[in-house]
Amino acid sequence: MNHPVWDLPFLGSGWIIGIISIIHVSIAHLVVGAGIWLAVMEGRAQRAADGEQQAWLRGRTKALLWLSSIFGATTGVGIWVAIGLVNPTATQHLIRAFVMAWAIEWLLFVGEMATLIALVRAYDRLQPRQRLILYWLYALCAWLSLVVINGIVAFMLSPGQGWTTTHAMWDGFFNATYLPSLLLRTFVALALGGLWALAAGGTADPALKPRILRPTALLVLAGVLLTVPAGWYYFQSFPPAARELVLGNLKGTTGLAQGFRWALLGLGAYLLPGLLVLWALFAPRSFRRPVAVLGLLLACWGFGGFEWIREVARKPFVIREVMYSNGIRVDQVAGYQANGFLPQNAWARTFAASKGDTDLAKGEAILRSQCLACHTRDGYRSLKALTATNSEEDNVLLIQGLRELDPALNPYLDRMPPFAGTEQEAEWVGKYLGSLKAK
């Protein structure tokens, strides 16, 4: 990491991204699905001249504006803030590579907000036909923003040979996992949006309830069922190394493997709403809101599990084969190993100087820049605990071993980046690791 490090004890800064993104990503997909649902339902209600249902849908439109403007937009900004804090070097690289995609996404987001605000604030002034067009335009803008952001997220997992040589944005954008990921996310959006709608419909007037719940339940069912083949297709499109990483962890016993089990349980939980909505389909009058809320929570768990697996599948990279999680580019490693990390990283030097430039200070400075992206000293993935039984000698040998670039000689390369520094620097880090025990 070329920038200063935000040293967040115990939790580790990565969790900040995790917490904010799971909320944001769930809401963001939900509003895409809800937009499609609203447009479909409004069209049906207009064709059936069902004024009661249209009035009810108007209430949902307001709720959607509330949800997407207060929580969707603010958590979206929150992700920007969080990734810039936790991994500024990677954020800067991604922004340089994809700024025009984000600019396009931003236009679409403005379109989303504008159509939704127009619908809510000027509902009475609009002809029914104009209203329906606006509903569809909102849905289109919302879905297109997914079409755009999906390219960047998929890029991080599978940037592809093309981009690595040309650095042309669209080469990276339409990458190997792009299409399967888009399909998968679209179906997830339908499921989440539909469940949100069922939660609202659960308290609707008894006479109105079946007219809302039946079509909505079908939408959720379709979303859940279609997610399954899309998920399979998505997994098949992974780069082979990423697929091996996932499969390997299914059997392992490390901390990572435990996380995988939670994620897999979530994928199972994702299917349950498919059963719950049968209730709304066949006995809509007795269907209750808490059932839909439960379904929504289960689906979010599953979706969170999916996002977690996707993140882990690119470890130890932020951008697979391009940049490691600690912000060091693959093409920088050789230079750092030959000429030293400290001489080329102003912030690590500044930190070491602030602590008197002792060997321990230099070790800590390098460790902050290269290791805190994934570890804490004594909390999440604690370095103190992981090295509890090591002697100082063991630690030094371990870090010096991490310099090895050949996977046959460095068994850690599937989860940790190589150590990007000289033998001497590795020794400082090893010594600092040893000193954690005394603290």
Next chain:
Amino acid sequence: MTPLPIPLPDPLPLPMHPGALKALLLVTFTLHLMAVNLGVGGSLIAAVHALRGKPKDRELVRRLAPLLPGAVTFAITLGVAPLLFVQLTYGPFFYTASVLTAVPWLALIFLLMAGYVLLYRFVGSAGSETLHAASGIGAALLLLSVGLMLVNVTTLSLRPDLWAAQAAASPHGLRMNTLDPTLWPRYLHLGVGIVAVAGLLLAGWGAWRSHTYARQAGLRWFIATTASQAAWGTWLLVKQPAPVLDLLLDGRSAASLSLWISTALGALALLMAIPASQDGSRPQAVWAPFGLGLASTLGMILLRDQARDAALAAFGFHPGALPYKTDWLSLGVFGLTFLGLAVLLIVVLRWVMPPAASAKEEAP
């Protein structure tokens, strides 16, 4: 002296000429700030009138309140674009500053969310008998504190010479940029300016909708806040680092001209606003201070950018010299999306605009 810890720029080139990026930054930032003026400044004004609670104040709040949440939504949405462009051009400075003051910077999100929830509460109460003035005040203060977090990072990003001390004093990023003497005057200058422009917008709305009280109250807000800028603006000016101060006072450079012209425009707006706010003045009298005040704001936005580049030039950074490689394909897709969206917005606006006749209705 050891060199300052300014991180290396990213190796990828910019996707277009840095001048074009600067233009996009300035345009989107101006739009952002206008929405902030309306939404955040408007919230404070509405909340204070709600607190006064006289019938004409309540009526004003009732008319003003429904505009506020949408304006804040746009303040956020339109803030994302300059956030992108600032990172693109000023990345090494922006990221470093935000990491060094990470906790206040991250707090921005929670302040924003809390302020927004309270604002919806306030606005929701505007239609009913009991007006939640306290929610309104809370919302306005929270949203204004979001502005403080932005000023905090912006000021720190301009002072690489303070970074090492800030990092040593605050390894976990808890501290604000209090080592920098421009933090508070800059915040006061901007915060007061936000309320001033909100006052102007209110006055303009009052003149357009023939709402006498809105027109006069708006001008009074503008007058009181702008008069106080003599203190905040001067304080901010004298606390500028030497290279920036020299440039601003030289009377020849573009930055210096921006400073003096926009100050003069603001002072003129203030002088003309006083008679226009009196009882019996003509509604049209609003437009001169309105136009001058907005022109002054635009000048200040330019000045802010020129002062930033002057501050960073002192540390050897010149945004105009960044390497770039124009990505025409992406620009084309962007342009088409923009056109499509513009057409859409025009059509939608034509659908939803109230007919001209009802726009002229006299306020009770």
